[in-house]
Amino acid sequence: MNMRARGRRSTALAGGLGVALVLAGCGASETSSGGGGGGTAEGSDLTIDCAPYEEFGDLQGETVSIYTSIVDPEDQPHIDSYVPFEECTGIDVQYEGSREFEAQLVVRVQSGNAPDIAFIPQPGLLATLVGTGAVVPAPAQVEANVDEFWDESWKAYGTVEGEFYAAPLGANAKSFVWYSPSAFEEAGYEIPQTWDEMIALSDQIAATGAKPWCAGINSGDATGWPATDWLEDVVLRSAGPEVYDQWVNHEIPFNDPRIVEALDTVGGILKNPDYVNGGLGEVQSIASTEFGDAGLPILDGSCWMHRQASFYQANWPEGTEVSEDGDVFAFPLPPIGADGAAPVLGGGEFTAAFNDRPATQALQTYLSSADWANVKAQVSGPGWVSANTGLDIENLTSPVDRLAAEQFQDPDAVFRFDGSDLMPGEIGAGALWTELTNWIANDKPTQQVLTDVENAWPAS
């Protein structure tokens, strides 16, 4: 291989734990806008068992590069979480995050300049990269960890054509409705346990002249994705996980009657002028509202409910109390029909490796271990969770993250990965976004929206 022309940052990192954690501490105190006491770990007890990495041989002085879409301020906890591993092995882990990750990773892989490891947020992208032949299968140690700590549905998402490539890393739970516990209590509203109760509550709120829901799907060049989450959540509830899988894999047409029904159910909320868009305008305003700002009207009482993932806790302004009886909290989006626990829609990253150097494999092994999940939980502020069942929920600082982790660890809860991340890029990151945006912005009819997505599905 070519000589690596990477800068060596070992001097900065050799300073060790102390320096890194001081940095982390001040970063967290300034950016933990989610409130909830962004406590970071004290550092002294962050030691791990070095034994699993000894079998990779002497790795002193090796460098492993990681490329991700996770940037400031969420990047610092990642960097800190490698410190125990670096101390065990003497490996220097170089972390690079970029908001242009997806496009840039493709450029780098195509140019032969792939990083050692990339955190890939979509199984669809993973499959594409595997198709280029650049990704190497996960080593046995990683596979053993994943078998031990993850639900098999997660392992399946890291598997392409029967070969296991990528272990899951972080996760986020998407099936949450944010609300204000204090406002609910004042008004005497109860948290709905079923879909019907939720609609009844919405009607009750609408009858007072207020708008119960607020939403926003604008996200720059990814505008539309929050709407895809809505649709997926409802398909998972109304049609069930089997139909969901068939739909995502295009074994049934995209405009199957059950999907049309699901989107109409979503429309019953998002396109109901009595329900939306609290504090933000007419139905149309959903299309232009930044998804990050869309829940904020809850704080001033002009909106009551906002469906968004657990990571939304980072969007509440500094000083907002996120807790079960605070300013804001989340309840699981209730199931449709009577039976069972609410299904969980989620997302997450996967660690793909582009070479099989021992140092790379050692880091892969560490990242798929329960040790890493617990270290990461301790150095992270609110807004991080993993579906790793070895994660001790007590290590999580935020109540919302604990709620999410409980859902992931609940063996009865059906988990499904965010479908738009599983579909081909031109659908899941293209036509579906655009069409659902049209559905809201231009009131395009449901049937036509889904038919147009169906027609855009790539032939093969």
Add this chain to the structure above:
Amino acid sequence: MQWFLDASTTGHKFALMGFAILLFAAVMGALLFAVDRPRRVPNWVVAAGFLGPTLLLLLVGLVYPALATVRGSFYGRDGSEFVGLDNYATVFTEDNFQTVLLNTALWVVLVPLVTTGLGLVYAYLVDRTRFESLAKALVFLPMAISMVGASVIWKFVYEYRPDQPGVRQIGLLNQLLVLVGIEPQQFLLNAPSNTFYLIVVMIWIQAGFAMTVLSAAIKAIPDDVIEAARLDGVSGLQMFRYVTVPSIRPALVVVLTTVAIVTLKVFDVVRTMTGGQFGTSVVANEFYVQAFRQFNFGLGAALAVLLFVLVIPIVVYNVRQLRLAEEIR
């Protein structure tokens, strides 16, 4: 060897920078010295000395990728299967791409004309006034701002909030609308007018360039020409129309051309403000989306080739100007 590749301290970086510039100067110096030495060398040898490094860089950095792109446009998604003109057929027949083409046409006509017009009028108006340097600095300012910065700036102009009690506007334009009693508008959402609001941003960024170059050209008009016209009783608008504009014609062509080409390539503005949604995409943005987000390299390449083709009229126009200039000389 490592010293030349890895620079991690500030001193080292500056040393490396100095070395790079010196190396460059030494190579160029040696090259020029070599072609200048022999007493009677053919012109083309001298020209090769002056032009060689430039042409070499362009061949490797632009010509080769451009040719690879042309080739790629006839292949499928991952470049392995020959598909003939399929990608072009897609571009010209699908509704989405029709909008993209129309938008690109709007951009490439409106941005250069309005930018040049505004730059010219402004440069003429503030020329040799007491506030000239301040006035120019103000219009030049957007040039100093990156695209990311510019898109944030315009977010605070176009941002929409509904007209409801307790909700305040964040966008300046909607605040003005509310003040005069009009409903706030979704400037970036409603096609086709949203394309025009994006074009405004591009004009805002580019006007400083036009103004600067044109102002320089205005100052270069010989005094006696103006004097003569003045003595003929020409003044005000007529002076602008019959003396200033014809005198700076070459500069106008340069500015129009440059801005037109920059506009054809623009994708930052569209990408950061609407992401090409709501019917605002242009060819350059669509290329990026297709090639790097949807992994459809073939279709992306076809769009890029379309850009090459779109620039042909501009090249032809400039060649004719070049010919004219040659004849005059």
Add this chain to the structure above:
Amino acid sequence: MTTTTPVIAPAPPEERKLGRAERRAVAAKTKLSSPAASAIALLIAVLWTVPTLGLFVTSFRPELDIRRSGWWTALSDPQFTVDNYNEVLYGGGTNFATLFVNSLVITLPAVVIPITLALLAAYAFAWIDFPGRNILFVAVFALQVVPIQVTLIPLLSIYVDTGLAGSFWTIWLSHSIFALPLAVFLLHNFMKEIPASLVEAARMDGAGHVKIFFQVLLPLLTPAIAAFGVFQFLWVWNDLLVALTFAGGAPDVVPLTVRVAELAGTRGSDWYLLAAGAFVSIVLPLAVFLGLQRYFVRGLLAGSVKG
């Protein structure tokens, strides 16, 4: 150039006594004394300034205010803080001074190298007669349209193969390549404006092309070079795509813009920081522009035509 003064029009006696600058000033006065003209100029200036002013005010406002109300409310109810700047400058993992140095180290050669190359090339196109000159010039000119995006993968592949990837060299080279077509085109235009008589005279004295280039043309073109230099400086300084692609993976090389682009956070929740971030990155370009502004005011071509 003609020096004939029209005989017919009797010039007012007082105007004859005025110096050139004063006469121009009189002309300017007549222009701006028209209220419509001054109104138009003022309107443009205001339109061009207000958005930036808004950003400037915004950058000093507290987070919640930025999210909840327009910047103009700060004018009547001033609530200012430097928190955003603190967060931008000290919040991230990377030292800001390092990024600043990187930007500077990237920018200077990326200005000097392409301008020098383009000057030489423009000279060849303007003053050296060789076969195929016009076709070659048109070809170089037409290369302006190649979008940077199509070059990313081919160029990066070459850099990886040569072991240069992730160093300053790749960024310098890339910026130089991308700047060349426009630089050659613009500088060629300035170069042509120089009176042929000057070049001919030097040639008569036995000067070769190299000598003519350095001793006759370069001094005359200084303002144009400075002006184009400022443009190139701004483009390189503000570039994001080139830096992202070619500096990628090398924390010792990445410039300021890369960090500013990350400010909004993984999911864009911290967009309120972008105002402060944008201003941090504007500081140096603005200083450069103000410092070199006299070249713009005097005019790009002033030196050449006046000889």
